[in-house]
Amino acid sequence: MNTQFKKGVVELCVLKMIEYHSMSSFEVLEHIRHDLDVNENTVYPILRRLTNDGLLEVNKKESLVGAPRKYYTLTSDGSNQLKQLETDWNDFVTRVSSIMRGENYE
């Protein structure tokens, strides 16, 4: 997949995935790799930035296997940011799809 396309959407995908349920860094990386060919070096700094910006919060929880893990959950600011990003994304996809179909250029 084109790198430039991926660049803008990783943050949106991370927030969306964590909205479904709390995830550890490992889980975020493993899930996102399943659908997007992204480097771990790309995702982890985004997780830290979103946490520092107050869009995610980190809690330690007991794990079923092994030592306690840190889990990311969406804050209310994170939820608002996600809604905004989703709106922007849907609008963007609609407009680009329109161009690709040649709707305004036929």
Added chain:
Amino acid sequence: MNKQVFLEELKDELINRSVEEKSILDILEDYQMMIDEALDNGLDEEEYIQRLGSPSRIAGSLRYEKRKERVKDSKIIALSPFLAVAAYFVLGFYYQLWHPGWLVFLIIPIAGVLFGTDQIKERVVGLTPFVSVILYMLLGTYASLWHPAWLIFFIIPLAGTLFLKDGNKKILGLIAYGVIPLIYLYLNSLGVNSWYGLIFLITLGLGIYTGEIQLHVGIAGDSELSKQYKYRFIVIVISLLVIYFLFNLIFALWHPTWVIFLLFPMYVMYTVAHEIDPEEDIPFVAYTPFIATILFVLVGHFFDFYHLSWMFFLLIPVVAILSDRD
């Protein structure tokens, strides 16, 4: 690479990039948990670590997490060269204190040490070389106490000793670098014959015993340096020391004859360069800091030209520009 090595290298990389200490601990904990969770999920440790990327690359991607520099402190450090030049000219033109007024240039590294760190230990240990040079030059210039004022340089290892965690090493260090010099000073004041200088063999012995003094001759990064050159360098250093002490025991020109020691690094550079590649010469600009210092001190002292001889330091950038092949 295993988890332990990976985390150690990552820590070093983050420290080198001035990341905040709290962030470093957080990041290391996160990566440790990621690797542990990968192992719990049946992934291979080394394969997963390889996927995470090199510590250098990871630290580079986290570069925005730098330690917040105190703006005011950075400004003081940046201003210090200009303040030093201004102070030097005031001392020179108004008070004719070109020498030892040039000592004000030491406020540049002193500012760097004072405002570049919060750690008391780093400040104390970092400042002692400059404090000792200033005190030595002042005592020598105004009280002609070049000897025994050179003892002041013992505050450098003494400062390091104060912060040692090992109690025994601390006591032995205080004896070696504090008590022994004081005894020497006392014996010197009694005017007894100069054999009491042998008391410093105790300092040397204690230093070697505690590991604070290690005798090693070699060139950084070159383990193949021939035995011939190593012994030659030892002979040259010892010869310079003997010449310096013998000459000054007779003529008492401790300053400025100390510049003779600057010939040694120049000789080493020339010799090692030819050892590594006989076809290639070290650029002349590499020698200019030493040449400039020697000329500055000798012309300043013997012709009382410190107010002009500082200009020899302009040799460094001028030669660099003129010899630049680009």
